[in-house]
Amino acid sequence: MLIGKVVGSVVATRKDEKLENRKLLVVQVHDQHDQPKDQYVVAVDAVGAGHGDMVLYATGSSARQTALTENRPCDAVIMAIVDSWDLGGANVYEKWS
Amino acid sequence: MYLARVIGRVVASTKSEGLAGVPLQWIQPLDEHGAALGDALVACAVVSTGPGDLVHFVDGREAALACPVTFVPVDAAILGYVEQAYANGVFLGREQQGAER
Amino acid sequence: MILAEVVGTVVSPVQIPVLERETLLLLRPIAPDGRAIGKTRIGLDRAQAGVGDRVLILDEGNSARQILSNKDAAVKTIVVAVVDYVETDGVTRYDHRERRS
Numbered sequence: 001m002l003i004g005k006v007v008g009s010v011v012a013t014r015k016d017e018k019l020e021n022r023k024l025l026v027v028q029v030h031d032q033h034d035q036p037k038d039q040y041v042v043a044v045d046a047v048g049a050g051h052g053d054m055v056l057y058a059t060g061s062s063a064r065q066t067a068l069t070e071n072r073p074c075d076a077v078i079m080a081i082v083d084s085w086d087l088g089g090a091n092v093y094e095k096w097s
Numbered sequence: 098m099y100l101a102r103v104i105g106r107v108v109a110s111t112k113s114e115g116l117a118g119v120p121l122q123w124i125q126p127l128d129e130h131g132a133a134l135g136d137a138l139v140a141c142a143v144v145s146t147g148p149g150d151l152v153h154f155v156d157g158r159e160a161a162l163a164c165p166v167t168f169v170p171v172d173a174a175i176l177g178y179v180e181q182a183y184a185n186g187v188f189l190g191r192e193q194q195g196a197e198r
Numbered sequence: 199m200i201l202a203e204v205v206g207t208v209v210s211p212v213q214i215p216v217l218e219r220e221t222l223l224l225l226r227p228i229a230p231d232g233r234a235i236g237k238t239r240i241g242l243d244r245a246q247a248g249v250g251d252r253v254l255i256l257d258e259g260n261s262a263r264q265i266l267s268n269k270d271a272a273v274k275t276i277v278v279a280v281v282d283y284v285e286t287d288g289v290t291r292y293d294h295r296e297r298r299s
Contacts, residue, residue: 001121001138001139001140001171001172001173002138002139003107003139031136031137032104032105032123032125032137046113046170047111047112047113048111049111056107056109056121056139058170058171058172059172060157060158060172061157061158062157062158062160062161062170062171062172063170063172064170065161065168065169065170065171066113066114066169066170067114069170077113077170079112079113079116079169079170079171080109080111080112080113080116080121081109081110081111081112082107082108082109083108083109083110084107084108085105085106085107085108085123086105086106086148087104087105087123087148088104088105088148088149089148092105
């Protein structure tokens with residue numbers, strides 16, 4: 001999994017019917033030091049994330065292993081909302097600070 | 098399956114169903130010399146490991162099969178704690194200094 | 199399947215149950231001429247390979263689970279053969295039998 005920040009959403013009226021009623025969010029990937037990378041992914045939201053949230057997303061066939069995405073054309077899914085993380089004991093990111 | 102070093106811990110209270118109680122950790126994949134191999138990523142720690150530990154992990158669909166509930170959106174899972182890896186006359190093991198548990 | 203060289207061993211005393219009593223090897227993918235290509239992996243040894251051997255590895259979960267006869271094994275990389283010799287364009291690039299004599 002990789003960590004990223006929800007920076008926006010995608011609305012598509014004409015799409016595969018299996019993607020209907022699925023929230024698509026634009027996630028900008030961050031590295032372990034919380035530095036944003038020039039890498040973006042559009043992921044289906046399975047946990048109710050919102051704009052500005054730091055999230056974890058899974059890719060590939062693993063992304064279809066949720067009730068929302070099973071047997072649907074989806075290769076990236078937001079599977080957790082990150083509260084905080086540390087590197088070697090030093091706090092790097094804190095949602096509620 | 099790859100060799101990696103645990104470098105940090107991730108806390109997430111809102112998780113996809115089936116992932117409650119499964120710890121998430123930052124890992125840095127390593128090559129046989131102990132040098133970084135690609136970017137760090139977050140993996141589910143199926144076995145008990147902590148920062149500084151040498152581990153092996155699997156990526157892709159197989160990662161979910163290692164989890165307590167196998168129908169989960171997981172694409173990287175730590176499968177084991179590596180006490181020692183030996184290659185080219187060099188032993189790799191738990192980091193002695195630096196990372197604290 | 200990919201060609202690889204066994205570059206080391208991995209000792210993992212704490213790991214998921216399917217890996218217990220299996221030997222783990224550090225594997226460096228190589229081109230036919232022996233150049234290192236791609237990421238170093240860890241694989242299960244199912245061919246009695248040793249350090250220095252060139253081997254064939256599977257790096258795909260479905261095939262790995264078939265070999266282990268376990269449809270839920272979180273395993274992806276398996277050493278399935280020790281290579282005797284490799285030949286490209288009519289030239290022998292590697293010969294295990296020479297190494298032995």
